Amino acid sequence: MKFNSIKNKIVKYITVLFLCLFTSLSFAQNYQVKGTVLDDQGVPLEMASVKVIPVNNPDDVSGGVTDFDGNFSIDVDEGTYNIKVEFISFETKNIKNKEISSDLDLGKIRLKFAQEELDEVNVLYETTQVDVRLDKKIYNVGKDLTTEGGTVSEALANVPSVTVDVDGAISLRGNSNVRILINGKPSSVAGFGDQDVFQQLPADAIESVEVITSPSARYDAEGSGGIINIILKREKTLGINGSFRGTIGDPRNTGAYTNVNLRTDKFNIFNNLGYTDRKGPGNAFFDNRYTTGQNFDRIIEDREYDRSGKNFNMNTGIEYFFDESSSLTGSFFMRLGDDLDRTRNRTTRFVEDVENSTTLRTEEEDEDDKRFQYSLNYEKRFDPDNRDHKLTADFQYSKKDETKDNRIFEDIINPTPDFVARQNVFEAEDEDSFLFQADYVLPMGDAQFEAGFRGDYSDTSQDFLVQRKLTENANFTRNDSLSSNFNFQQNITAVYTQYGNKLGDSFSYLLGLRFEQTQLKGKTTPVNEDVFTQNFDFDKTFNGLFPTVNLIYEIGEEENISLGYNRRINRPRSWYLNPFPSQSSRTNIFQGNPDLDPAFANAFDLGYLKRWEKITLTSSVYYQRETESFERVQRDTGQDTEEDGIDIIENIPINLSTEERYGAELGILYNPTKWLRTNLSFNYFRFESEGAFEGQEYGATNESYFGRFSANVILPWEIQWQTNAFYRGPRENAQTKTDPIASLDLAFSKDILNDNATVSLNVRDVFNSRVRDQFTVTPNFSSDSEFQWRERQVTLTFVYRFNQPKEKRRGSGGGDYDDGGGF
Known part of the structure; x- marks a missing residue:
């Protein structure tokens, strides 16, 4: 008798739980969150990650990735959410406490290139890309075909404004008095100014090159011709x-x-x-x-x-x-x-x-x-x-x-x-x-x-x-x-x-x-x-x-x-x-x-x-x-x-x-x-x-x-x-x-x-x-x-x-600085 009583209670609880769940499913409304992810020059970012996170239940994450044109669309329930947009080598965009009670179009979401993360990411674009800043130009060397199997000197020779003469001496705008840094610092990698070392180091070690013709106060005052800052690769993908x-x-x-x-x-x-x-x-x-x-x-x-x-x-x-x-x-x-x-x-x-x-x-x-x-x-x-x-x-x-x-x-x-x-x-x-x-x-x-x-x-x-x-x-x-x-x-x-x-x-x-x-x-x-x-x-x-x-x-x-x-x-x-x-x-x-x-x-x-x-x-x-x-x-x-x-x-x-x-x-x-x-x-x-x-x-x-x-x-x-x-x-x-x-x-x-x-x-x-x-x-x-x-x-x-997929080339619109490894 006691066993039957316990069984009846369990059946009752399950029935009530089922009815509550059915009711919530019957009355819950799904809404659509959509938008377009671009970089700060308006170029669509394919494969950017978008996460929609409930404020009251952060573990219940919905999300997806953008398509070739940077578009995304995610279905969510009514509620309050934090929205996070991420793309490697770009700053994360956080949208806090967004009330969703109808379809939501976030429009164009622009991500800034993450200057401080350059030494932490490995961008796998097909060819060199440039980002223009207030005090520098950043060249993501990527896959320059003419320097495959080459040296750092040969890679630098293809960067705009930089020349490498037949002795291996490096100049910026024709001025050989240039300061060379590694990851923003003077380094034994650069031989403390001895440029011969660049004819030995492999070009494959380079992530990007910063050409700084008008250096800000944060940089060494050394080098009247300017600064070349070489960023070495340091992958940070999960x-x-x-x-x-x-x-x-x-x-x-x-x-x-x-x-x-x-x-x-x-x-x-x-x-x-x-x-x-x-x-x-x-x-x-x-x-x-x-x-x-x-x-x-x-x-x-x-x-x-x-x-x-x-x-x-x-x-x-x-x-x-x-x-x-x-x-x-x-x-x-x-x-x-x-x-x-x-x-x-x-x-x-x-x-x-x-x-x-x-x-x-x-x-x-x-x-x-x-x-x-x-x-x-x-x-x-x-x-x-x-x-x-x-x-x-x-x-x-x-x-x-x-x-x-x-x-x-x-x-x-x-x-x-x-x-x-x-x-x-x-x-x-x-x-x-x-x-x-x-x-x-x-x-x-x-x-x-x-x-x-x-x-x-x-x-x-x-x-x-x-x-x-x-x-x-x-x-x-x-x-x-x-x-x-x-x-x-x-x-x-x-x-x-x-x-x-x-x-x-x-x-x-x-x-x-x-x-x-x-x-x-x-x-x-x-x-x-x-x-x-x-x-x-x-x-x-x-x-x-x-x-x-x-x-x-x-x-x-x-x-x-x-x-x-x-x-x-x-x-x-x-x-x-x-x-x-x-x-x-x-x-x-x-x-x-x-x-x-x-x-x-x-x-x-x-x-x-x-x-x-x-x-x-x-x-x-x-x-x-x-x-x-x-x-x-x-x-x-x-x-x-x-x-x-x-x-x-x-x-x-x-x-x-x-x-x-x-x-x-x-x-x-x-x-x-x-x-x-x-x-x-x-x-x-x-x-x-x-x-x-x-x-x-x-x-x-x-x-x-x-x-x-x-x-x-x-x-x-x-x-x-x-x-x-x-x-x-x-x-x-x-x-x-x-x-x-x-x-x-x-x-x-x-x-x-x-x-x-x-x-x-x-x-x-x-x-x-x-x-x-x-x-x-x-x-x-x-x-x-x-x-x-x-x-x-x-x-x-x-x-x-x-586990390192080769990303496709970004669009060829006006914001695309793809130069084919060019200069």
């Missing part, structure tokens, strides 16, 4: 995903690169590994003619370079999320390099245009390069609805350990074979750097206040030991006039503040002031102090205020004018200050100048942007005036070689008094159809310098220009064909004229395996024409030379992606 990339090429270019990421609600683990084995043949030619009392009136040097290098790179770390508003990231970067460079230098000497003798100089240099970097980053966001209100604190320790062992053999091969000299050159460089940084950002409606501190302290020790023997049977002896230790310290302490606001609907401004104190200390210790009477030591401190002003006026939604002003500093690097000469040649040497001081510059930039349906135009004119500017000059040292009495020509950096630079640049993106995208850019600059050194005037007036054209064509069977053409006009300084350079790159790409893999073929420098030709004239000699850093390269690349 779950585990990644990619593998393999390359082969001729000349030898083999490599493998993996990118793996694991993301949960509490942590994000990222790991990038890369290995490359590259060979870089090159060549150079020097024809020197002497005009005053030398043993020879003409000397020809014909060089062949055979560079090879094996490099292993790792960038790994973990980000732990304490909660939705704070996180701590620890990361470790390592680069191990093992290089072998062989140089053959055939030197022919003439007397009255008759060959006198010919020598062959062979160099074999082993280089062991180790770079390590440990980083900690803490981030605290104070407002979950406004992710810009935050405090970040960074600590970074970097170490570089590089050794070079160069064995030099030189013999006469004509008219009678004979011994000339043997020389061993050993170089060791150790560098330690500490970085402390804190930044605070406070949004106030349309306004924003920022303040921060940075301390950047580095200590470099360079040991230089030269041994030689002048007869075949002699023992090696130390060259006391060249062997030394150079210790260099650079200590920079900076604070800054800046404020930005918007006046009305059209005018925005950003005002900033930065104070920097720079200390440069150098101490030279010869191995034999009795040989030297000159003191090369220095200890200099420079204090400076660096104001910045950035203004933008929006003429319309697709048109604006910008104006920027900033003051910059150019600090000499250690190799510009080290007083001991290089030994790559007995007769043409580079030697640092301990008396070199920093240069200061004031720069103005006026820009104009206009977008139409299929055309985007960007343009600017700029002016810069630099005092105590650097100039490298050549001079006859008045000394000759001990082996055969040939005069030594020295290349040395000096401070000229002033340099004025004018320029203009123009970029046109034209995407007439879905299968054709083109990009054209042109940059013109002119500079005037004046100054004297050792009684000789080195002032000069020079103008030059460079242009790029890119076309990306989709062929049948969805094969992509990309063409990049580059032309740089002639240049001239006080002593040297440089001839024009033209080059062409081609690439083809095809997706396979259900778009999970891509195979591509690219040819860099198709006509093998990337050669620098120069002619130098001084009172004592003239020099006609040509130099090719690397010969034509053909590379085949295979990429496989897992």
